Amino acid sequence: MIEEHIIEKLKGYVELENEAELQNELNNMHSADIAEVFEQITPDEREKYFGYLDAENAAYLLEEVSPQLQVELLGNLEEEKAAEIVSKMSPDLMADFLGDLSDEEVSGYLNKLPQRVSTQIRELMTYPEDSAGGIMTTEFLRVNENITVEETFAYVRTKATSNIDFYYIYVVDKLNHLLGVLSLRSLISSPLDMQVGNIMTADVFKVHTSDDQEYVADSIIKYGYLALPVVDNYNRLKGIVTWDDAHYVNEEETTEEIYASSGISTAIFDEDEILTGKLMLAVRARAPWLLITLFGEFIAVNVANHFDGTLRQLPVIAIFIPLLAGLGGNIGTQSVTLMVRGLSTGQITMNSALHHVFRELRIGLIIGLTFGLLVMVVTWNWKNNIVLGSVVGISMAANMTIATLLGGVSPFLLKKLKFDPAVASGPFIATAIDVIGLAVYFILVTLSLKFLI
Amino acid sequence: MIEEHIIEKLKGYVELENEAELQNELNNMHSADIAEVFEQITPDEREKYFGYLDAENAAYLLEEVSPQLQVELLGNLEEEKAAEIVSKMSPDLMADFLGDLSDEEVSGYLNKLPQRVSTQIRELMTYPEDSAGGIMTTEFLRVNENITVEETFAYVRTKATSNIDFYYIYVVDKLNHLLGVLSLRSLISSPLDMQVGNIMTADVFKVHTSDDQEYVADSIIKYGYLALPVVDNYNRLKGIVTWDDAHYVNEEETTEEIYASSGISTAIFDEDEILTGKLMLAVRARAPWLLITLFGEFIAVNVANHFDGTLRQLPVIAIFIPLLAGLGGNIGTQSVTLMVRGLSTGQITMNSALHHVFRELRIGLIIGLTFGLLVMVVTWNWKNNIVLGSVVGISMAANMTIATLLGGVSPFLLKKLKFDPAVASGPFIATAIDVIGLAVYFILVTLSLKFLI
Numbered sequence: 001m002i003e004e005h006i007i008e009k010l011k012g013y014v015e016l017e018n019e020a021e022l023q024n025e026l027n028n029m030h031s032a033d034i035a036e037v038f039e040q041i042t043p044d045e046r047e048k049y050f051g052y053l054d055a056e057n058a059a060y061l062l063e064e065v066s067p068q069l070q071v072e073l074l075g076n077l078e079e080e081k082a083a084e085i086v087s088k089m090s091p092d093l094m095a096d097f098l099g100d101l102s103d104e105e106v107s108g109y110l111n112k113l114p115q116r117v118s119t120q121i122r123e124l125m126t127y128p129e130d131s132a133g134g135i136m137t138t139e140f141l142r143v144n145e146n147i148t149v150e151e152t153f154a155y156v157r158t159k160a161t162s163n164i165d166f167y168y169i170y171v172v173d174k175l176n177h178l179l180g181v182l183s184l185r186s187l188i189s190s191p192l193d194m195q196v197g198n199i200m201t202a203d204v205f206k207v208h209t210s211d212d213q214e215y216v217a218d219s220i221i222k223y224g225y226l227a228l229p230v231v232d233n234y235n236r237l238k239g240i241v242t243w244d245d246a247h248y249v250n251e252e253e254t255t256e257e258i259y260a261s262s263g264i265s266t267a268i269f270d271e272d273e274i275l276t277g278k279l280m281l282a283v284r285a286r287a288p289w290l291l292i293t294l295f296g297e298f299i300a301v302n303v304a305n306h307f308d309g310t311l312r313q314l315p316v317i318a319i320f321i322p323l324l325a326g327l328g329g330n331i332g333t334q335s336v337t338l339m340v341r342g343l344s345t346g347q348i349t350m351n352s353a354l355h356h357v358f359r360e361l362r363i364g365l366i367i368g369l370t371f372g373l374l375v376m377v378v379t380w381n382w383k384n385n386i387v388l389g390s391v392v393g394i395s396m397a398a399n400m401t402i403a404t405l406l407g408g409v410s411p412f413l414l415k416k417l418k419f420d421p422a423v424a425s426g427p428f429i430a431t432a433i434d435v436i437g438l439a440v441y442f443i444l445v446t447l448s449l450k451f452l453i
Numbered sequence: 454m455i456e457e458h459i460i461e462k463l464k465g466y467v468e469l470e471n472e473a474e475l476q477n478e479l480n481n482m483h484s485a486d487i488a489e490v491f492e493q494i495t496p497d498e499r500e501k502y503f504g505y506l507d508a509e510n511a512a513y514l515l516e517e518v519s520p521q522l523q524v525e526l527l528g529n530l531e532e533e534k535a536a537e538i539v540s541k542m543s544p545d546l547m548a549d550f551l552g553d554l555s556d557e558e559v560s561g562y563l564n565k566l567p568q569r570v571s572t573q574i575r576e577l578m579t580y581p582e583d584s585a586g587g588i589m590t591t592e593f594l595r596v597n598e599n600i601t602v603e604e605t606f607a608y609v610r611t612k613a614t615s616n617i618d619f620y621y622i623y624v625v626d627k628l629n630h631l632l633g634v635l636s637l638r639s640l641i642s643s644p645l646d647m648q649v650g651n652i653m654t655a656d657v658f659k660v661h662t663s664d665d666q667e668y669v670a671d672s673i674i675k676y677g678y679l680a681l682p683v684v685d686n687y688n689r690l691k692g693i694v695t696w697d698d699a700h701y702v703n704e705e706e707t708t709e710e711i712y713a714s715s716g717i718s719t720a721i722f723d724e725d726e727i728l729t730g731k732l733m734l735a736v737r738a739r740a741p742w743l744l745i746t747l748f749g750e751f752i753a754v755n756v757a758n759h760f761d762g763t764l765r766q767l768p769v770i771a772i773f774i775p776l777l778a779g780l781g782g783n784i785g786t787q788s789v790t791l792m793v794r795g796l797s798t799g800q801i802t803m804n805s806a807l808h809h810v811f812r813e814l815r816i817g818l819i820i821g822l823t824f825g826l827l828v829m830v831v832t833w834n835w836k837n838n839i840v841l842g843s844v845v846g847i848s849m850a851a852n853m854t855i856a857t858l859l860g861g862v863s864p865f866l867l868k869k870l871k872f873d874p875a876v877a878s879g880p881f882i883a884t885a886i887d888v889i890g891l892a893v894y895f896i897l898v899t900l901s902l903k904f905l906i
Contacts, residue, residue, distance in 0.1 A: 030676060036799075039802050153641060156641050156642075183619070184637045188610060189609075222485045224485075243679075243696050243697075244674070247699075247700060250703075251798060258790060259790065259791070264791065272800060275791060275809070279816065282812075286820065287823075290820065293780055293783050294776075294780060294824060294828070297775055297776040297779040297780060298776065298831070301772050304771065304772035308768070308769065308772075311768040311769070311771055311772070315765045315771070318771030319754050319758045321757075321775060322753040322754065322757065322774060322887045322891060323750040325775055326746060326749075326883060326884060327750060329782070329883065330716065330746050333715045334716060334717055334739055334743075337717065341711050345704060346492070347729075351493050359732070366732070366736050367736060367739065367743065371747060430779060430883075434779055438775060
């Protein structure tokens with residue numbers, strides 16, 4: 001890996017006490033690369049390296065690392081130095097960073113900024129973290145409808161050295177109402193004296209500050225836009241959300257979906273707090289669905305207990321319980337996984353629900369009958385009892401088929417009932433299979449008991 | 454949902470036999486929206502609507518729909534008409550489409566294209582589907598190092614009406630060797646008579662045609678580039694991969710990871726073939742890990758069989774097997790899910806493995822002891838037997854703790870051994886827990902048998 005090699009090089013400079021070269025190397029690295037290096041070195045090394053970065057590069061680095069690391073890196077610095085670095089972060093990331101701090105600390109940082117900037121940051125901090133307002137940036141290009149193409153070029157040139165992304169140029173009126181959008185492409189192909197109001201695209205896809213981040217990200221990806229403008233209730237342009245924001249939102253939502261499907265809640269905590277936050281938070285995120293599973297498994301215990309008499313007469317049947325439950329749970333989870341992911345990516349729609357459930361059922365039958373036959377033959381030979389072999393084999397086939405049916409149906413059912421199909425699908429299916437599978441098995445055993453002993 | 458509303462509107466035109474309005478409406482919709490509509494209507498309606506689209510809009514739509522739908526839509530058309538539409542697709546998507554057809558059909562389409570284009574398509578089709586060459590587009594802006602900024606503007610203007618994305622302009626020498634890259638930003642801020650060779654960024658991050666698509670996508674996202682140039686062995690510029698390609702690659706890789714974690718293989722088949730392809734392909738994608746699970750569960754059966762005597766003396770102990778296996782499997786899966794996803798997003802690195810395993814262990818202890826106590830009290834009261842309650846409770850605590858330890862360790866172990874940590878983590882953990890948990894339980898029961906009966 002490239003980072004290993006970079007880390008060795010940096011450590012080499014430290015050993016040789018070649019501070020000039022170390023400083024030079026660090027300040028010429030891409031902040032995304034430094035962030036990867038920082039994840040792999042000790043806190044002491046991080047503190048040392050961070051001190052060599054220029055304020056601007058330090059700010060870029062802060063934008064790339066986790067909140068925990070941000071706090072660690074800045075915590076080691078004097079207040080003045082920390083404020084200088086933070087002031088160079090982009091407004092949206094600065095707002096995110098300050099959002100995790102106490103009111104007192106926030107004021108400490110904001111008081112050192114120009115009034116105009118601190119007002120902007122305070123406004124950004126009022127939007128919910130997972131809304132368009134919460135993820136938008138306030139750095140973008142904006143021109144008045146009356147200026148010419150030539151004037152727009154001049155304006156773009158003044159911004160060319162800054163850190164603004166040049167995706168689109170937004171056209172507004174005097175009161176900052178969004179009127180349209182200009183692409184650099186249309187700008188380049190138009191006469192210099194043309195007013196931008198005449199060449200802009202007026203029919204612009206926009207989102208509202210309060211729109212959910214998932215909707216915003218999905219729109220960016222669906223239509224292939226590089227950025228979307230964000231407006232308030234009065235159609236005033238407040239910021240833009242860019243394609244890379246969409247990527248991070250997408251990654252976050254996917255992580256939440258994956259966690260949810262094994263019964264890990266991200267409703268109260270951020271998805272990264274579960275990995276790094278307080279231990280009791282992680283316990284609280286994981287325990288609720290385990291408790292529900294506990295309740296469900298007690299039903300399974302009761303089912304088994306109901307057949308106490310059968311168990312007493314033929315204790316050997318107990319040894320096949322893990323086999324039946326394990327394979328049923330497994331193939332059922334496969335069905336759930338396919339349906340949940342398909343619904344999430346759009347490969348499966350509610351309209352095709354029946355088709356997919358039926359397909360799962362057929363797959364369950366094919367695999368179930370094959371595995372049932374296999375288990376029957378093995379058990380028959382092992383225990384030298386063809387009836388026992390048949391009962392276990394038939395139970396296996398029934399179990400696996402029912403599992404694919406349940407696993408195929410439940411995501412659609414949950415979605416129909418307006419629940420998230422991913423939520424706890426894993427634990428739910430495993431438990432349901434345990435209950436139903438056990439019942440099927442014990443009923444079959446009880447019915448054929450006279451041939452078994 | 455917006456699509457419902459659109460579908461009703463379109464159906465209204467059909468009922469009123471208002472063909473002109475239907476045609477107008479369809480040709481003014483975004484192809485991504487039509488694609489969503491097409492997923493929700495019948496094949497007959499699709500055929501009807503598709504016929505109303507201009508060749509260009511039909512081509513855009515084809516780029517948005519699944520391979521199955523592409524074949525369906527084109528299959529209904531005359532050969533001439535189909536070829537006209539396909540010829541308007543972007544080269545990379547055309548190559549993807551043709552890649553799924555027979556040699557004969559491919560020739561049929563390519564023979565109708567200009568020689569220059571068909572040669573390009575044939576070249577694109579030689580790259581593996583999951584390589585940089587397989588996902589790159591050949592439509593991009595390219596200029597010679599010797600031309601001026603003014604000439605570059607003129608060139609960009611000639612391309613302004615075409616469908617090329619204007620991310621960057623690549624600078625090459627006469628033999629098409631990649632020399633550098635120009636952003637529109639630098640172009641706008643430079644004197645008109647400057648040669649582009651003097652203002653380009655020469656230190657350009659590039660990938661090779663044979664590079665894995667995941668590496669390319671990760672690089673785009675990591676560094677926030679809108680596009681990356683793709684070169685061959687001789688540094689000749691062959692194409693570019695754009696940010697939206699990176700998104701689709703990422704989605705595909707995530708889907709494969711999610712499928713793999715429940716034991717669904719995408720090694721032989723594409724991830725969408727499992728949902729829509731031949732039934733026996735889907736069976737073959739799912740059966741191998743189920744077979745391995747079957748083998749694993751037979752070990753569990755053997756463990757239980759080993760304690761045949763204990764079972765015979767106290768058959769009631771069998772009823773708690775699903776409870777123990779279910780909760781152990783569940784919390785173990787949670788641990789695996791967190792580690793696998795963390796490794797995949799980079800939130801967890803191999804360096805922090807010990808920290809995370811230890812954290813999982815502590816969480817397992819906290820939840821395990823709590824649940825163990827709960828189960829002990831319930832069982833004790835239910836069966837009126839404190840020893841039985843204690844044995845089941847202690848087994849539960851041990852089971853859950855071991856499950857988090859196993860679930861925490863195995864992803865790191867797999868990665869260390871150069872396996873994909875996601876592969877079959879679900880089935881593996883559930884089975885391992887069944888085997889070890891059963892052993893712990895039966896040993897405890899056997900040891901305390903004299904106090905139990």
